[in-house]
Structure formats: C-alpha cells, structure tokens
Amino acid sequence: MSDMPIHNEFDGIAALRAALLAGQVSAVELAQSALNTAQARSELNAFLHIDPELTLNQARHADQAIADGRSGPLTGIPIAHKDVFVTRGWPTTAASKMLAGYASPFDATVVSRLEAAGAVSLGKLNCDEFAMGSGNENSAFGPAHNPWSRDVVPGGSSGGSAAAVAAGLVMAATGTDTGGSVRQPAALCGVSGIKPTYGTVSRFGMVAFGSSLDQAGPMARSAKDMLELLDVMTGFDERDSTSLEACDGVANAPGRVRSDFDHARQQFEANGATPLQGLRIGVPTEYFNEGLSSDVAAAVEAALQAFETLGAVRVAISLPRTQLSIPAYYVIAPAEASSNLSRYDGVRYGHRTQTYGDLADMTSRSRAEGFGPEVRRRILVGTYVLCHGYYDAYYLQAQKVRRMVTNDFQHAFADQCDVVMGPVTPTVAKRIGDNRDDPTADWLADIYTLGASLAGLPAMSIPCGFSQGDTPLPIGLQLIGNYFREGQLLAIADRYQQVTDWHQRKPEQH
Amino acid sequence: MEWEIVIGLETHTQLSTESKIFSNSSTRYGAPANTQANEVDMALPGSLPVLNRGAVERAIQFGLAVGADIAPRSVFARKNYFYPDLPKNYQISQFEIPVVQGGSITFYVGDEEKTVNLTRAHLEEDAGKSLHENFTGPHGESSTGIDLNRAGTPLLEIVSEPEMRSAAEAVAYARTLHGLVVWLGICDGNMQEGSFRCDANVSVRPKGQAEFGTRCEIKNLNSFRFLERAIQYEVRRQIELIEDGGTVRQETRLYDSDRDETRSMRSKEDADDYRYFPDPDLPPLVIGADWVERVRDQLPELPAAKRARFQSELGLTGYDAAQLTMDRSFAAFFEDAAALLSAGQAKLAANWVLGELSAALNRDEQAIQASPVTPQQLGGLLNRIADGTISNKMAREVFAAMWSGESGGDADAIIEARGLKQISDSGAIGAMIDEVLAANPAIVEEYRAGKQKAFNSLVGQVMKAAKGKANPQHVNEVLKEKLG
Numbered sequence: 001m002s003d004m005p006i007h008n009e010f011d012g013i014a015a016l017r018a019a020l021l022a023g024q025v026s027a028v029e030l031a032q033s034a035l036n037t038a039q040a041r042s043e044l045n046a047f048l049h050i051d052p053e054l055t056l057n058q059a060r061h062a063d064q065a066i067a068d069g070r071s072g073p074l075t076g077i078p079i080a081h082k083d084v085f086v087t088r089g090w091p092t093t094a095a096s097k098m099l100a101g102y103a104s105p106f107d108a109t110v111v112s113r114l115e116a117a118g119a120v121s122l123g124k125l126n127c128d129e130f131a132m133g134s135g136n137e138n139s140a141f142g143p144a145h146n147p148w149s150r151d152v153v154p155g156g157s158s159g160g161s162a163a164a165v166a167a168g169l170v171m172a173a174t175g176t177d178t179g180g181s182v183r184q185p186a187a188l189c190g191v192s193g194i195k196p197t198y199g200t201v202s203r204f205g206m207v208a209f210g211s212s213l214d215q216a217g218p219m220a221r222s223a224k225d226m227l228e229l230l231d232v233m234t235g236f237d238e239r240d241s242t243s244l245e246a247c248d249g250v251a252n253a254p255g256r257v258r259s260d261f262d263h264a265r266q267q268f269e270a271n272g273a274t275p276l277q278g279l280r281i282g283v284p285t286e287y288f289n290e291g292l293s294s295d296v297a298a299a300v301e302a303a304l305q306a307f308e309t310l311g312a313v314r315v316a317i318s319l320p321r322t323q324l325s326i327p328a329y330y331v332i333a334p335a336e337a338s339s340n341l342s343r344y345d346g347v348r349y350g351h352r353t354q355t356y357g358d359l360a361d362m363t364s365r366s367r368a369e370g371f372g373p374e375v376r377r378r379i380l381v382g383t384y385v386l387c388h389g390y391y392d393a394y395y396l397q398a399q400k401v402r403r404m405v406t407n408d409f410q411h412a413f414a415d416q417c418d419v420v421m422g423p424v425t426p427t428v429a430k431r432i433g434d435n436r437d438d439p440t441a442d443w444l445a446d447i448y449t450l451g452a453s454l455a456g457l458p459a460m461s462i463p464c465g466f467s468q469g470d471t472p473l474p475i476g477l478q479l480i481g482n483y484f485r486e487g488q489l490l491a492i493a494d495r496y497q498q499v500t501d502w503h504q505r506k507p508e509q510h
Numbered sequence: 511m512e513w514e515i516v517i518g519l520e521t522h523t524q525l526s527t528e529s530k531i532f533s534n535s536s537t538r539y540g541a542p543a544n545t546q547a548n549e550v551d552m553a554l555p556g557s558l559p560v561l562n563r564g565a566v567e568r569a570i571q572f573g574l575a576v577g578a579d580i581a582p583r584s585v586f587a588r589k590n591y592f593y594p595d596l597p598k599n600y601q602i603s604q605f606e607i608p609v610v611q612g613g614s615i616t617f618y619v620g621d622e623e624k625t626v627n628l629t630r631a632h633l634e635e636d637a638g639k640s641l642h643e644n645f646t647g648p649h650g651e652s653s654t655g656i657d658l659n660r661a662g663t664p665l666l667e668i669v670s671e672p673e674m675r676s677a678a679e680a681v682a683y684a685r686t687l688h689g690l691v692v693w694l695g696i697c698d699g700n701m702q703e704g705s706f707r708c709d710a711n712v713s714v715r716p717k718g719q720a721e722f723g724t725r726c727e728i729k730n731l732n733s734f735r736f737l738e739r740a741i742q743y744e745v746r747r748q749i750e751l752i753e754d755g756g757t758v759r760q761e762t763r764l765y766d767s768d769r770d771e772t773r774s775m776r777s778k779e780d781a782d783d784y785r786y787f788p789d790p791d792l793p794p795l796v797i798g799a800d801w802v803e804r805v806r807d808q809l810p811e812l813p814a815a816k817r818a819r820f821q822s823e824l825g826l827t828g829y830d831a832a833q834l835t836m837d838r839s840f841a842a843f844f845e846d847a848a849a850l851l852s853a854g855q856a857k858l859a860a861n862w863v864l865g866e867l868s869a870a871l872n873r874d875e876q877a878i879q880a881s882p883v884t885p886q887q888l889g890g891l892l893n894r895i896a897d898g899t900i901s902n903k904m905a906r907e908v909f910a911a912m913w914s915g916e917s918g919g920d921a922d923a924i925i926e927a928r929g930l931k932q933i934s935d936s937g938a939i940g941a942m943i944d945e946v947l948a949a950n951p952a953i954v955e956e957y958r959a960g961k962q963k964a965f966n967s968l969v970g971q972v973m974k975a976a977k978g979k980a981n982p983q984h985v986n987e988v989l990k991e992k993l994g
Binding site: 086094106203204205208211212241342347348360387388 | 549552553554555556557558559560561588590592594597598599600656783785786787790791792793
C-alpha cells in the first residue's frame with residue numbers, strides 16, 4: 001500500500017484529467033489507491049461511510065466513458081461528499097445519531113451533478129452534527145482530526161471535507177456553508193474553499209440547517225480545482241424554489257462561473273507585469289479588531305502586500321455592523337434550524353426511543369436521545385426566539401440587522417472596492433476539547449465569516465501562511481466578492497496562487 | 511333577555527389540482543395508504559417544497575369571483591406544531607400576508623338578500639391522516655397508523671367576517687360558497703371526502719351590545735346539516751350557560767353528530783404557540799397584473815351576474831334566480847331549456863326545473879349532469895304546455911314517462927301515444943257540459959242560489975267526463991256562459 005494515493009502525483013484536476021484521457025492512469029487505479037489511503041488514514045476520522053464497491057463501480061463507469069470518448073469535465077476525479085448531502089448509495093447521517101443508518105431514496109442535486117460530470121465518490125465525510133459547529137467535535141461519530149496536527153480540530157462544520165482534502169485523500173470535496181462552514185475549516189486545514197452566492201447552487205438534497213443561509217461549495221487544493229467543481233455544481237434547479245434561474249441576466253448554468261473566470265483572467269493577462277492593476281481591495285477595519293491573533297494578522301497582512309505587488313490597491317473600508325452579525329446570525333440560523341429539525345421525531349424514520357408513554361413522550365425522548373448537545377442548544381434558542389411575544393424582539397430585529405449588514409457590503413461594492421479581503425478566523429485551529437466548557441466561545445469566533453453568509457455573498461478562503469511555533473498551523477485569507485462574482489473571485493485567488501505556494505504545502509503524516 | 515347570535519366561518523376548500531400544493535404526487539382520493547406521498551410529503555431529509563401554480567391560479571379565480579383584492583406579493587409561513595400526521599411538524603400556510611384579501615358573498619335566506627364580507631382567503635397544505643381504528647403495528651400490537659396520501663393537498667382557507675346572525679344564515683352562506691367554488695371548478699365540493707369543511711366561530715351577546723361575546727370555535731363540520739345543528743346546539747349551550755350565571759370560555763370544540771352536541775377539545779390556554787415565521791424555502795408569491803387579467807378573462811359568468819341577468823332579461827323572481835344559480839350545471843340546464851321557449855315563458859321553465867326536475871333528481875339521487883331528461887326534451891314538453899296542447903297536470907304524467915325513457919323521451923310522441931291531447935274544441939266541450947248540467951240539476955240549483963263551490967263541482971264533473979283532457983280554461987268559460 002502506497003503512502004499517498006496516485007492522484008497526489010498530479011498538480012491538480014486538469015493535469016489528472018489529461019493523464020486519464022491519455023490513458024496514463026485509469027479511474028479504477030485512482031479509486032483503488034484513494035480507497036486504500038482513506039482506509040489507512042482512518043485515524044483522521046474524516047470518513048463516515050466508505051463503500052469500496054460503490055466507488056469502484058463509479059470508477060469503472062468513468063473508465064468506460066473515457067474509452068467511449070464521452071467523458072465529462074470531472075470523469076474519474078476522486079472526490080467525496082460531506083455527509084449532509086443525501087445519497088442513494090451511501091448512508092446519510094448528517095453526523096447525527098438521529099439519522100444513524102438512514103438511507104435516502106434519492107441523491108442531492110449537487111451529488112447527481114458531480115456524478116453526471118464523471119466524478120468518482122469515495123464516500124461520505126464527517127462533519128458537525130447537522131452542520132452545527134466549528135470544530136467537527138459535534139459529530140455523533142467522533143471528531144475528525146486536523147492532518148496538520150492530530151490534536152487540533154480541522155474546523156467545522158465541513159471538518160471531514162477539509163481534513164480529507166488536506167491529507168490528500170481526495171482531489172476535492174463538497175462542503176456546506178451556513179455561517180462559515182466551508183471557509184473556516186478550509187482555513188484551518190490549509191485548503192481552498194468557496195461558498196458561492198446564495199441561490200446559485202441547489203439546496204435540494206442538502207439536509208437543511210438554516211435554509212436562508214445554507215449554500216454548498218467545493219473544497220480543493222487550489223482556486224483552479226475549485227472552479228472545476230463549482231462550474232459543474234452551479235445551476236438552476238426546479239426542485240429548489242430559492243435556486244436562481246439567472247444571475248444578473250446570465251443563465252444560472254454550468255459554464256457561467258467558468259466564463260466569468262476566463263473573462264477576469266484575460267483582463268489580468270492583458271495587464272502584463274501588474275495583472276491585478278486597478279483591482280480595489282476593500283479591507284474592513286472591523287476585521288482587524290482586538291480578537292485577531294498576531295499570527296493571523298501577520299499572514300493576512302503579508303497576503304495583502306502580495307496582492308499589492310500584483311498591482312491591486314488597498315482601500316480601507318468599514319463594515320460597521322460586523323459585530324452585530326453574530327447575534328443576528330445566532331437568532332436567524334437557530335430559528336430556521338428549530339423548524340427544519342422538527343421533522344426528526346422518530347415517527348417515519350430516524351431514531352425512535354425504546355420506551356415511552358404517550359405520543360408527546362415518544363417525540364421528546366426520541367429527540368432528546370437522537371440529538372447531541374449543540375443541536376439541542378440551537379433548537380432551544382431557535383424555538384425561544386420564534387415564540388409569541390419574543391418574535392419581534394429577536395427574529396424580526398435580527399432580520400433588520402441582516403438587511404443592514406447586506407447594505408454595508410453593497411455600500412462598499414458600490415463605490416469603494418471590487419473585492420473585500422480579510423481573515424477567515426481570529427486564530428488558528430484550537431486543540432480538540434478546548435471549548436468544551438464554553439459552548440458559545442466558538443460562536444464569537446465566527447465573526448469574520450457571518451457577514452457574507454447573512455448577505456448571501458460569494459466568499460472564499462485560501463491558504464496564506466502558517467502560525468509560528470512548534471506546530472505550525474495553516475492560516476486562511478478570506479475573499480468576499482459581489483453577487484455572482486465567484487468566477488472573478490476564483491481568478492483573483494488563482495493569480496495569488498501563481499505567485500505563492502501556501503496552497504501546495506502538505507502536512508507530513510502524523 | 512334577547513340574545514344576538516354572532517357567527518363567522520372558516521372554510522377549508524380542497525383545490526381541484528391534479529398534484530399537491532408543494533410536491534408532484536397525486537391528490538386523487540381513496541388510493542391505498544401512503545402510495546401518493548413522495549419525499550416532500552414524507553418530509554425526508556433534503557426535500558424542498560415547490561409551489562404548484564395551479565393552486566395559485568385557483569386562489570386568484572376565487573378572489574376575482576368574490577370581488578377581493580389579489581395580493582401582488584403574499585408570503586408563505588411555517589406554522590409549527592408537533593403531530594405525527596404532519597410530517598414536517600410544521601404546516602406551510604399563509605399568515606401575515608394572504609393571497610386573497612377582502613371580498614364578499616351574497617346569498618338568500620328565504621327570500622331575503624344578505625351579504626357577508628370576507629376577511630381573507632389563504633393557501634395552505636393539508637395534513638395526513640392518523641388511522642386509530644383497527645390498526646395494528648408490525649408485531650400485532652394495537653397502534654396508530656399514518657397515511658400521508660392527503661398530506662400536502664392544496665387548501666384554500668376562506669375566512670368570513672363574523673357577520674352571520676343565525677344558523678340558517680351560516681348554512682345559506684356555506685351553501686352559496688360551496689356552490690361558488692364548484693361553479694368555478696376550483697373544488698369538487700365533495701363534502702363526504704372532506705373537500706369542503708367548515709369551522710364555525712360562534713358567540714352570543716345581548717341584543718344591542720356592541721362588543722362581541724366570547725367565542726368558541728367548532729371544528730371540522732363536513733355537512734350543512736351538521737353545521738346547522740352544531741351552531742344551534744352551541745348557541746343554546748352558551749345562552750344557557752350565561753343565563754345560569756356562568757361565563758363562556760374561549761375554546762375549540764368538536765361536534766358529535768351521534769349525540770348532537772359539541773364538546774370541548776382544548777381551551778385557549780393550552781393552545782399551541784405556532785411560532786409562525788416566513789418559510790425560507792419559498793420566496794414570496796408574486797402575482798403580476800397580467801396573471802390576474804389572464805385569469806379574469808377566463809372566468810365563467812358568475813352566479814351573481816347570471817342571477818341578475820335571469821331577473822332583468824328573463825323576468826324571474828329574485829328567489830327563483832338565486833335558486834337556479836346555486837349550481838352551474840343547474841343554471842345551464844335551465845338556460846338550455848328556456849332557450850327553446852318563446853319569450854315570456856322563462857318562468858314556466860324555472861318552475862319546472864326547480865319543481866318537477868329537482869324532485870325527480872332528488873328522489874333518484876341523480877346529479878343534473880346525469881338527468882335522463884335533457885334540457886331539449888324538457889323544452890319540448892314545456893312548449894306543449896305553453897301552446898295549450900296539454901295541461902300542467904298532464905304534463906307531469908308526460909314528464910314521468912320521459913323520465914323512464916318512454917318513446918325516446920320525446921314529449922310529442924308520448925302525448926300522441928297516450929292520447930293526452932287536451933280537448934280545446936268548444937263544440938265538444940259544450941256537448942259534455944250539456945250532459946253534465948242535465949245530469950246534475952241539484953248542483954245547478956245550488957249554484958244559482960249563490961254557492962260558488964257548486965261551480966267547482968260542475969267543473970270537476972266535466973273534467974271527469976273528459977277524462978281530464980279538457981282544457982280547464984275553456985271549460986270554465988263555456989260553463990259560465992251556459993249557466994248564464
């Protein structure tokens with residue numbers, strides 16, 4: 001058994017695809033070696049469900065497609081899905097005891113789109129229960145571990161996805177982001193992750209957490225690799241009523257993000273030695289508050305300087321409602337979650353308690369047993385803020401703040417900057433168990449990611465450095481774009497990744 | 511003390527769409543349990559609602575028909591409560607901003623016209639059904655089953671203002687509303703299958719008092735008779751309670767038709783906090799003016815317009831016009847039959863459709879669409895009355911024969927075959943009268959002495975002699991002549 005799966009010998013998805021098409025490597029070989037490594041690295045607890053036969057079957061189809069000359073953009077590329085995307089083949093648990101062993105009769109749109117593009121899935125990835133958490137410690141099936149150091153969290157909620165990409169178990173993975181759940185683990189594991197504009201990627205088949213915030217996005221080693229996945233994932237879906245048919249007059253369909261990317265790249269190339277000339281980077285003063293650690297501040301500052309070297313100009317901006325986005329988010333997301341999760345009652349599927357008295361008793365016991373503490377906490381908060389008499393004071397007020405946060409960004413994009421940049425997290429990854437006695441400490445650490453979530457803007461995290469000390473841990477840079485500019489964001493990140501190598505750093509095997 | 515009764519109705523109307531309001535599974539009634547429930551209806555993880563535009567279209571039709579405002583932007587909200595036959599444990603409904611706002615319903619109580627204003631009508635999904643009886647679990651234990659076939663069926667909940675003042679008014683309102691939604695084709699009106707069911711809010715107050723009394727809501731009344739009796743019982747109960755020194759408690763009550771009484775289900779204090787909030791899975795429902803206009807163009811002539819036209823153009827009474835326009839097929843039958851008659855004879859057609867035809871349909875429990883006598887056949891018969899060929903009485907016999915299919919239902923053929931043609935020949939009638947007068951000198955004497963009754967007796971004798979075929983008007987005229 002090799003230490004590293006074969007796909008890690010290739011620079012990225014494009015190179016791997018070329019090798020597959022040239023017959024230098026087969027999809028089955030890739031899948032087999034990836035499966036072997038995934039199983040060998042079980043100490044990461046990145047995967048919740050692996051089914052080699054399902055994976056190899058997809059790989060055989062991929063090889064056949066290549067042989068028949070009908071390959072798709074991702075044919076044979078090994079990926080894996082966060083376990084909040086429902087899958088017909090693998091169980092779907094959302095990392096909850098509530099859904100242990102649950103088999104979905106249908107695939108999520110994201111899953112079927114990637115499968116249709118030829119991607120081969122290695123299985124389902126660990127995460128925080130129902131995507132609630134920022135350390136992957138809230139999984140009913142144990143925490144996932146950060147490949148950079150076994151003792152620290154990989155971030156969350158898409159912690160398994162970030163860990164799997166960072167450890168090289170897959171070329172890319174899907175994640176979901178409600179308040180930072182793609183960007184934060186990407187930052188803490190040293191990989192790239194993007195949350196696209198709300199409404200561009202279908203939510204059909206995503207186990208719902210906060211419906212007005214949930215958005216799926218890819219996690220990969222580079223901006224270019226994210227583009228390969230995102231361009232396939234994006235698109236109108238009639239089964240999701242919040243899915244957009246058009247984005248600023250352009251049909252929401254595969255090809256949209258790529259064409260935006262290509263357009264931006266051409267412009268950068270035309271600029272010669274200063275490719276990002278004219279690009280105005282808004283740097284919110286509120287993102288550099290006292291909570292920001294010096295390691296992160298230094299790495300982000302260095303990245304901003306690198307962008308300036310590429311020709312961009314830095315503009316100080318203000319997003320005055322940044323602090324308020326924490327309470328607003330922690331009212332809206334739990335409110336929606338309390339309602340979204342009420343379907344888990346043990347009646348039709350999922351965990352049902354063994355012993356109970358009446359109906360109400362069955363429902364409460366099943367839910368008390370099936371949900372973990374963080375999920376229960378958020379359901380209680382959400383139920384409270386929607387109660388008659390509190391609704392106006394909490395939920396309605398939070399919606400007003402949400403609109404103000406959105407306006408802050410629109411004000412900045414209207415006449416100050418083209419892209420916003422700043423840190424993703426105040427600190428690098430914490431040790432597993434650190435915040436166990438203070439459950440809301442993690443909530444405060446979401447301060448930099450919540451704004452883009454509340455506003456529905458595309459936002460990305462790319463690696464930009466490491467912390468000092470004995471165990472250097474990755475640091476992420478956040479890029480927030482205006483609506484539907486995920487192509488432009490990816491092109492800007494790609495430019496940075498052409499002159500830096502943070503994204504190519506790989507953890508040693510611990 | 512004199513009491514005033516105050517009633518408002520909330521009516522759940524099942525819309526006649528093929529598929530459910532937020533999923534594409536079928537709404538057909540009576541399929542085996544859970545065969546018409548897909549991932550959305552079962553609330554499987556990852557499923558999402560998608561609004562059925564057909565349901566919206568029907569709501570617009572209704573709104574236009576009652577003169578309501580169609581909200582250009584309305585909002586779906588989640589009504590959160592736990593119940594096993596509510597799969598998501600929230601119902602998608604409309605709360606703050608409903609699709610239909612205002613409007614009114616005009617109806618007759620006896621021959622008195624009454625108009626009741628509507629508060630609103632909103633779209634929502636129905637729940638599934640809990641099967642409590644004769645249901646056993648997988649291990650043979652007594653259990654409760656869940657059938658989700660009905661879950662997600664589109665409903666239009668129509669809310670009236672509390673403007674009805676008697677059970678009779680409430681029933682007349684409900685019948686008219688029922689007639690209207692069936693007329694529009696937006697609901698099949700089948701009350702046994704639950705397609706049209708009412709919740710009645712009932713309160714009483716001393717006559718002249720401005721404030722309303724405390725109300726009770728009686729749930730799920732699925733027949734007009736139950737609606738009437740439940741209200742009557744509830745009104746009695748509340749009045750007796752107050753007169754005995756008690757107070758009415760705000761609560762939800764159920765009507766038990768076997769015992770003919772209402773029973774408390776839950777009081778306001780233990781009512782759920784539904785934690786309504788806008789459903790983030792569904793964007794606001796935007797209805798453009800063009801959509802409304804398109805629906806308006808396709809609306810059939812409405813009962814009220816038809817009623818007015820029947821009065822002004824055909825000279826019918828308000829009452830007859832209202833009766834005929836309770837049902838669209840009924841009105842169409844009448845119009846088709848009346849069209850065959852000469853002007854001024856519409857009243858004759860109205861009498862027959864509301865009288866003989868309705869009675870026969872009721873007796874045989876037939877829908878008018880399946881009537882054995884067609885409007886054309888009825889028109890043929892009525893023409894024979896109008897031109898004096900047969901008497902009204904004879905016509906009933908002919909109608910009965912037509913109903914049973916005699917002579918292909920052709921009135922003329924039946925009159926011919928049965929020899930029912932009226933004798934209108936004055937000579938023949940005169941001869942018969944002469945015979946009767948000769949045979950009954952005593953009665954003739956009585957008449958001459960001033961007894962009007964005697965005249966009728968003589969007419970009877972003549973009719974008898976003519977075997978009923980003599981034209982009564984002619985008999986009257988000739989007899990009077992002869993008696994001088």
